[in-house]
Amino acid sequence: MKTPAPALLVIDMQAEMQARLDAGRDCVNPEAGAALARLLAEWRGKGAPVFHIRHRVDDPRSPFAPGAPGFEAMPCAEAAPGEPVLVKTTSSAFASTPLEARLRAQGVKDVVIAGAVAGFCVNSTARAASDLGFAVTVAQDAVLGFDLPAEGLAARPLFDATMALLASGFARIASVDAVIAEQDA
Numbered sequence: 001m002k003t004p005a006p007a008l009l010v011i012d013m014q015a016e017m018q019a020r021l022d023a024g025r026d027c028v029n030p031e032a033g034a035a036l037a038r039l040l041a042e043w044r045g046k047g048a049p050v051f052h053i054r055h056r057v058d059d060p061r062s063p064f065a066p067g068a069p070g071f072e073a074m075p076c077a078e079a080a081p082g083e084p085v086l087v088k089t090t091s092s093a094f095a096s097t098p099l100e101a102r103l104r105a106q107g108v109k110d111v112v113i114a115g116a117v118a119g120f121c122v123n124s125t126a127r128a129a130s131d132l133g134f135a136v137t138v139a140q141d142a143v144l145g146f147d148l149p150a151e152g153l154a155a156r157p158l159f160d161a162t163m164a165l166l167a168s169g170f171a172r173i174a175s176v177d178a179v180i181a182e183q184d185a
Contacts, residue, residue, distance in 0.1 A: 004107040005048035005183070006137070008039055009129075011093060011115030011122050012055045013077030016063040016070030017144055026147035028118070028159040033076035035142035035176045036114050042180050044080060049106055052077065052085040053093040055121060077115075091124035100132055110135040112179055113171070114142035119162045126171045136171035138163070139179050 013036060021030055029035070043050050054071070055064050063070025079085050086097040093099050103111070111134050113126050122143050129136045145159030167173045 004109065005043075005046060006110035006112050006135075007049040007051055007103055007106070007108045008043045009093060009099075009111050009113045009115070009125065010036065010040070010050065010052045010077050011113060011125055012053060012117065013074045013115045013144075014054060014064065014070060015072045015074060017116045018074050019063070019070060020146060021144075026149075026155040028145035028155045029141055029143060032114070032116075032142050032144045033074055035139070037076045038176055038180065039112070039114055039139060039142055040076075040080075042183050046183060048183070049103075049108060050080070050083045051093075051099060051102070052079045052083060053097070053099070053115070053121075053125070054085060054087045056087045056089055058089070088121075091121050092128040093121070093125040094128040094132065095124075103134070108134070110137070112137045112139055114139045114176075116144040118143050118145035118159050119148075123162050123166065126166050130170040136166075137179060138166055138171045138173050139176050140173050141176050 057064040086099055088096045090096040111129050115122055126136050126138055140163055145155050147155040163173050
């Protein structure tokens with residue numbers, strides 16, 4: 001029996017992220033959208049599972065409120081027909097969606113994670129996936145990382161620390177090129 005392909009989890013690549021990029025926020029991987037588009041082309045070309053996760057905040061003042069401009073998907077992360085879009089209200093994509101059940105129903109054992117933001121929802125989702133027994137790969141150049149200006153923290157050290165912590169026991173960190181090469185093997 002053939003092992004199911006890894007599922008690609010696209011986390012929170014919403015218009016608010018593009019607004020942050022356009023505003024000049026300190027960022028790691030401002031070209032993550034192009035890297036994500038390469039992953040999506042690979043997964044779609046192989047008919048492998050893709051799940052889009054969107055973040056929702058019910059406060060109408062939030063850029064992540066339904067109907068707010070920031071809630072919509074970035075153009076690089078639009079769902080293709082048949083690709084599920086799960087809307088979460090928590091940091092982890094597993095805590096407030098049926099993601100785990102959907103992955104298990106398809107026999108998925110491995111996930112590749114891309115999206116936003118490294119230190120928040122990507123981190124939470126990767127850790128939860130690992131805790132649930134999935135083998136996790138984070139496609140690091142397809143992950144956005146931003147600064148925390150209120151705390152005086154730059155984007156690069158936050159991103160590097162997040163990737164190092166994930167690599168220490170929760171996920172394999174790999175480039176998009178490496179992830180695609182594995183899919184082609």
